[in-house]
Amino acid sequence: MAHYVITEPCIGTKDTACVSVCPVDCIHPRKDEKSYETEKMLYIDPDHCIDCGACQPACPVEAIFRDEDVPPEYKHYIEINAHHFGRTIKAKD
Numbered sequence: 681m682a683h684y685v686i687t688e689p690c691i692g693t694k695d696t697a698c699v700s701v702c703p704v705d706c707i708h709p710r711k712d713e714k715s716y717e718t719e720k721m722l723y724i725d726p727d728h729c730i731d732c733g734a735c736q737p738a739c740p741v742e743a744i745f746r747d748e749d750v751p752p753e754y755k756h757y758i759e760i761n762a763h764h765f766g767r768t769i770k771a772k773d
């Protein structure tokens with residue numbers, strides 16, 4: 681299923697605005713998780729995202745894209761998001 685991906689602009693912002701609007705709690709780490717302090721950005725679990733799109737307009741820095749709309753310079757973030765959850769996924773060319 682298509683899913684959403686967090687990309688580079690989240691780095692240094694990481695305000696968790698997207699976390700509060702996600703209906704399935706698939707954006708991590710949340711502020712109440714230990715790894716929130718050490719992670720430089722947030723990630724979307726590709727296996728649990730239901731492709732609803734609610735997170736995208738909530739992001740103040742336009743870091744969130746649907747997988748097929750990720751700009752070329754951010755394509756590697758598709759894999760980076762999946763990797764955070766121990767999953768493997770390859771960006772389509």
Ligand code: SF4
Binds near residue numbers: 684724728729
């Ligand atoms: S698209 Fe919907 S389900 Fe997927 S991360 Fe965003 S808010 Fe959550």
Ligand code: SF4
Binds near residue numbers: 695739740742744
């Ligand atoms: S709303 Fe955007 S900047 Fe804020 S944590 Fe989510 S992806 Fe990162």
